[in-house]
Structures are given as structure tokens and as C-alpha cells.
Amino acid sequence: MNKALVLFSGGQDSGTCLPWALSHFDHVETIGFHYGQRHDVEMTTRERLRRDILKVFPKWAAKAGPDHIINLQALGEMSETSLTREREITLNEEGLPTTFVPGRNLIFLNFAAALGYRRGITRLVGGMCEADFSGYPDCRKETLDAAMTSISLGLDGDYKLETPLMFLDKAGAWALAHELGGEALIEIILEQSHSCYLGVRETRYDWGYGCGSCPACALRREGWADYAAKRSG
Numbered sequence: 001m002n003k004a005l006v007l008f009s010g011g012q013d014s015g016t017c018l019p020w021a022l023s024h025f026d027h028v029e030t031i032g033f034h035y036g037q038r039h040d041v042e043m044t045t046r047e048r049l050r051r052d053i054l055k056v057f058p059k060w061a062a063k064a065g066p067d068h069i070i071n072l073q074a075l076g077e078m079s080e081t082s083l084t085r086e087r088e089i090t091l092n093e094e095g096l097p098t099t100f101v102p103g104r105n106l107i108f109l110n111f112a113a114a115l116g117y118r119r120g121i122t123r124l125v126g127g128m129c130e131a132d133f134s135g136y137p138d139c140r141k142e143t144l145d146a147a148m149t150s151i152s153l154g155l156d157g158d159y160k161l162e163t164p165l166m167f168l169d170k171a172g173a174w175a176l177a178h179e180l181g182g183e184a185l186i187e188i189i190l191e192q193s194h195s196c197y198l199g200v201r202e203t204r205y206d207w208g209y210g211c212g213s214c215p216a217c218a219l220r221r222e223g224w225a226d227y228a229a230k231r232s233g
Contacts, residue, residue: 006030006125007124007126029068033069049189052192081102103138108126109147207221
């Protein structure tokens with residue numbers, strides 16, 4: 001059976017990658033990571049996002065396997081970042097956003113592959129994006145390719161990472177979501193996904209919920225505006 005394991009945080013990107021995987025594979029499981037993130041609300045919203053996608057699209061529900069949650073609290077405990085502490089979001093001395101959690105994607109991939117090894121899944125799917133990756137070096141294709149080479153050697157298998165959003169901006173991600181599931185999928189992602197770094201969900205904007213001011217909200221707002229302009233034009 002053609003299987004995949006989606007790294008599913010519950011944000012816009014992974015909310016697009018799950019339908020993509022369900023459109024390309026026969027059996028799809030999801031994995032989420034609890035690492036003491038400041039926006040821990042994503043651990044709840046991801047469940048609703050996954051539920052609604054499978055409810056509205058029965059053809060995909062038939063392909064869906066279990067959801068897995070991995071406890072990585074140690075990552076949050078050792079990370080002095082704006083995603084794991086009540087710190088202002090700025091740039092650090094290296095010019096990277098303080099939301100950068102060192103090693104996060106590399107650790108996620110290793111744990112996902114280890115789970116995949118047990119589940120008989122060698123294809124991982126992630127929402128990493130080089131076109132608008134906020135300066136995170138562990139979102140670059142060359143970084144991810146090197147990590148997967150190491151994983152394949154270490155697990156003695158042919159492990160691959162699919163990144164359907166790698167060279168898309170946020171507007172392109174919205175367009176892909178529409179291509180996969182039309183307005184129904186767009187509405188689910190708007191209503192149930194969470195990207196705000198501060199974990200705020202009190203206000204729904206036209207682009208979804210968030211504080212409206214953090215870098216993640218700004219990126220999502222600008223991407224939605226670009227997508228909406230292209231769609232109306």
C-alpha cells in the first residue's frame with residue numbers, strides 16, 4: 001500500500017499538506033508534536049482541522065489512518081525562543097527571528113521517521129517552505145534533503161520527504177488548497193487552522209484567526225490578500 005505520514009501542526013501549511021497527501025497516497029497518517037510551544041492552542045485546533053477535512057471529504061476519510069501525538073517537552077525546555085517563552089518577537093544576533101527553535105524540524109523529521117519505521121511508512125509529508133520560511137535555516141531544501149539522507153542511512157531504508165509547498169508563497173498555498181478541495185477546503189482552513197505565534201483566537205479576520213500583528217499573522221494576512229486579489233482579478 002502507498003502510505004504517507006504527514007507532519008501535522010494544524011497551521012495553514014499542514015492543513016494544505018494533509019489534503020495533498022490524501023490526494024496522492026492510499027493511506028495517510030498524521031503526527032503532531034507537543035513541545036511546550038507558546039501557541040499550544042494548535043494542539044486543539046489541529047484535531048478540529050483534521051476532523052472537518054475528513055468529515056467534509058468522505059473520499060479522503062476512507063484513506064485516513066490514525067493520528068499520533070509525540071511528547072517533545074524537552075525541546076521546549078532547552079529552547080530560549082519566542083515560541084517557547086514569553087519573549088518579544090525580534091531578530092537575534094545572527095539575524096534570525098527569535099521564533100526560530102533550533103533543530104526543531106530536524107528533530108521532528110527524526111521522530112516522524114522513527115514512527116514511520118514502526119508503522120511501515122517511508123514517505124513523510126511536511127509543509128516546509130523555502131519561498132517564505134521567515135529566515136529559518138531548517139526549512140531550506142538542502143537542509144531537509146541532507147536530513148533525509150541521514151535518516152535513510154540510519155534506518156537502512158529509502159525514506160523520502162514530500163514538500164508540496166516548498167517553492168510556493170502563502171498565496172500559492174491558498175491556491176493549492178482551492179485546487180485540492182475548492183471553497184469548502186478554504187473555509188475549513190480559515191476556520192480551524194492556527195498559525196498565530198501568540199496563540200490568539202479571539203478574533204476571526206478574513207484570513208482566519210490570530211492576533212493580527214505577529215510575523216505569522218502578517219505573513220498569512222498578506223498571502224490571503226494576494227490570493228484574494230488574484231482570484232477576483
